[in-house]
Amino acid sequence: xxxxxxxxxxxxxxxxxxxxxxxxxxINFSISKEEFVSVIGKSGCGKSTLLYILSTMDTDYEGGLLxxxxxxxxxxxxxxxxxxxxxxxxxxxxxxxxxxxxxxxNVMLPGLKLxxxxxxxxxxxxxxxxxxxxxxxxxxxxxxxLSGGEKQRVAxxxxxxxxxxxxxxxxxxxxxxKKNREIVFNIFKQLSAEFHQTLLIVTHDDELTRISNxxxxxxxxxxxxx
Amino acid sequence: xxNRLIFSLSKSLxxxxxxxxxxxxxxxxxSITMFITLLSFMGGLNNMLDGLxxxxxxxxxxxxxxxxxxxxxxxxxxxxxRNYNMIRSIKSESSRQDIYNSAAVIKALQxxxxxxxxxxxxxxxxxxxxxxxxxxxxxxxxxxxxxMKLFHFNDYVTSGKAIxxxxxxxxxxxxxxxxxxxQANIGDIIQVITIKGDRFPLxxxxxxxxxxxxxxxxxxxxxxxxxxxxxxxANNYITDIQVKLNDIKMAPLFAxxxxxxxxxxxxxIQTANSQFETGxxxxxxxxxxxxxxxxxxxxxxxYNILNMMIYEKMxxxxxxxxxxxxxxxxxxxxxxxALSIGIAGGLLxxxxxxxxxxxxxxxxxxxxxxxxxxxxxxxxxxxxxVIGIVFSIITTYLAGLFPARxxxxxxxxxxxxGK
Numbered sequence: 001x002x003x004x005x006x007x008x009x010x011x012x013x014x015x016x017x018x019x020x021x022x023x024x025x026x027i028n029f030s031i032s033k034e035e036f037v038s039v040i041g042k043s044g045c046g047k048s049t050l051l052y053i054l055s056t057m058d059t060d061y062e063g064g065l066l067x068x069x070x071x072x073x074x075x076x077x078x079x080x081x082x083x084x085x086x087x088x089x090x091x092x093x094x095x096x097x098x099x100x101x102x103x104x105x106n107v108m109l110p111g112l113k114l115x116x117x118x119x120x121x122x123x124x125x126x127x128x129x130x131x132x133x134x135x136x137x138x139x140x141x142x143x144x145x146l147s148g149g150e151k152q153r154v155a156x157x158x159x160x161x162x163x164x165x166x167x168x169x170x171x172x173x174x175x176x177x178k179k180n181r182e183i184v185f186n187i188f189k190q191l192s193a194e195f196h197q198t199l200l201i202v203t204h205d206d207e208l209t210r211i212s213n214x215x216x217x218x219x220x221x222x223x224x225x226x
Numbered sequence: 227x228x229n230r231l232i233f234s235l236s237k238s239l240x241x242x243x244x245x246x247x248x249x250x251x252x253x254x255x256x257s258i259t260m261f262i263t264l265l266s267f268m269g270g271l272n273n274m275l276d277g278l279x280x281x282x283x284x285x286x287x288x289x290x291x292x293x294x295x296x297x298x299x300x301x302x303x304x305x306x307x308r309n310y311n312m313i314r315s316i317k318s319e320s321s322r323q324d325i326y327n328s329a330a331v332i333k334a335l336q337x338x339x340x341x342x343x344x345x346x347x348x349x350x351x352x353x354x355x356x357x358x359x360x361x362x363x364x365x366x367x368x369x370x371x372x373x374m375k376l377f378h379f380n381d382y383v384t385s386g387k388a389i390x391x392x393x394x395x396x397x398x399x400x401x402x403x404x405x406x407x408x409q410a411n412i413g414d415i416i417q418v419i420t421i422k423g424d425r426f427p428l429x430x431x432x433x434x435x436x437x438x439x440x441x442x443x444x445x446x447x448x449x450x451x452x453x454x455x456x457x458x459x460a461n462n463y464i465t466d467i468q469v470k471l472n473d474i475k476m477a478p479l480f481a482x483x484x485x486x487x488x489x490x491x492x493x494x495i496q497t498a499n500s501q502f503e504t505g506x507x508x509x510x511x512x513x514x515x516x517x518x519x520x521x522x523x524x525x526x527x528x529y530n531i532l533n534m535m536i537y538e539k540m541x542x543x544x545x546x547x548x549x550x551x552x553x554x555x556x557x558x559x560x561x562x563x564a565l566s567i568g569i570a571g572g573l574l575x576x577x578x579x580x581x582x583x584x585x586x587x588x589x590x591x592x593x594x595x596x597x598x599x600x601x602x603x604x605x606x607x608x609x610x611x612v613i614g615i616v617f618s619i620i621t622t623y624l625a626g627l628f629p630a631r632x633x634x635x636x637x638x639x640x641x642x643x644g645k
Contacts, residue, residue: 052639057548078552085550092642098542100238110549112231158549
């Protein structure tokens with residue numbers, strides 16, 4: 001199974017405040033390379049919680065998580081940060097960009113952190129990503145001056161900057177109007193079809209489920225269909 | 227760690243809150259300015275007050291103290307050698323006040339490499355008389371040229387010329403209040419009466435003001451030869467030899483050596499004036515305490531502003547962490563912010579502190595007690611500036627450390643979920 005990029009093994013998760021509640025119950029699944037997986041379910045079913053665990057940001061869980069064949073459980077905070085930086089691209093519902101920086105700088109930041117390329121090369125790559133998403137004219141603008149849809153596209157460009165193994169999205173279209181949703185859908189479609197990008201998107205959106213290769217449905221902390 | 231990236235992040239966060247960070251930096255600037263000014267002013271004051279004593283005090287004074295002989299005849303007698311001898315009511319011997327073999331001592335001192343200079347002196351009890359007034363006083367026979375060179379004698383002669391007592395025969399310089407008491411003006415003749423009752427007329431050529439008025443009420447200066455003549459002594463009669471050393475710290479050792487070598491008494495400046503060191507020390511401690519307190523207050527200002535910034539920038543921190551920045555990177559960013567506030571504010575503080583102390587240095591300050599001081603005394607010492615900048619860096623670092631640690635521990639999941 002060298003083709004597997006991400007694997008969840010018996011993941012359990014509890015919330016302890018105010019009373020202990022089991023929010024994730026024995027989650028088992030795997031995602032292969034180049035797959036486009038969507039996770040659906042009603043609000044509060046634990047799908048976002050699962051995504052935070054899979055993204056290595058949340059480390060308070062039971063069970064095993066393997067990214068690219070490496071177990072995340074024993075890793076230190078710094079190593080996890082490096083994995084997020086190099087292997088995972090993240091797209092949020094609300095939290096898009098750093099308002100203190102220009103669009104180009106926002107896209108470049110994870111690349112600068114990884115420092116695999118020189119600053120010049122990273123800038124060039126960032127421009128390429130922006131061009132690919134058809135927003136290179138925004139590059140010099142301040143991030144705070146963009147519309148919501150533009151911001152989300154910049155966020156996608158940022159997620160792509162380090163050529164991640166997998167892109168994770170938490171309701172990436174949840175806060176957008178119809179037109180912008182269309183644009184984001186098309187980007188995901190294009191990423192999956194043309195660039196063979198592995199995608200894991202948590203969503204409410206039926207249309208997104210339709211364009212994905214595979215859909216995982218959750219209810220009350222369990223996977224009921226995959 | 228990618229330093230340039232950290233600096234650019236810090237810079238952007240700083241710029242986003244430019245006004246607050248500038249206020250924080252000004253807090254540091256203000257405290258460093260005051261710290262430098264306070265220490266420079268206090269240092270100047272210390273130097274001035276020490277100068278009152280140290281400039282006029284020899285590092286080592288060689289003299290003959292009137293005291294009971296240490297070895298009494300009974301101790302020399304072989305018959306009582308094994309006994310425990312108790313002698314009551316010992317009296318001082320009627321010894322001479324002048325230094326034994328003063329010429330040899332002076333010669334030895336002149337050849338000593340540790341000696342910067344020396345000035346022989348005669349101390350004599352006399353009465354000053356002008357008409358019906360008789361005032362007890364001390365007549366100092368000095369070498370005006372040596373005194374001027376070593377002890378700034380001319381600084382304290384406020385009317386007339388100090389060197390005149392060397393050049394004019396039978397001339398005298400009196401303490402100003404003493405001259406006032408005697409109703410004597412420069413050019414007048416003063417009668418000096420020795421303890422033995424001999425009367426001697428001297429011409430007043432100058433007035434002396436040391437800053438210690440009580441002392442000036444009793445003082446008169448003539449040259450050594452005149453004093454010897456008044457006292458009726460030979461020309462090798464010297465009661466004190468005042469020595470200035472190249473290194474003041476060597477004074478106690480030097481005094482001990484000469485006291486043993488020439489069988490005479492020698493007193494070093496540290497023993498004679500220990501209270502002045504204490505005074506200077508206490509003043510220095512007070513000014514450092516006030517300065518450091520100011521810095522700590524500024525540190526709290528920085529702490530507050532960074533804390534506020536972290537609350538405002540929660541989202542930014544969460545996104546940074548989600549996109550692969552480790553807690554340590556975030557911590558470094560905030561420490562760099564704190565340090566840049568500290569360094570920028572501190573450097574500006576050094577410049578303003580220098581400016582303010584130079585300004586104080588220009589303010590006129592006249593006092594009858596200190597004829598040589600024209601403006602407020604200020605000491606320019608590189609040490610104050612080094613301490614100032616080092617402390618500003620340390621306090622801002624500590625002020626930044628706690629907020630930065632808090633920022634590094636922010637859980638991105640909580641922030642991202644929270645919306």
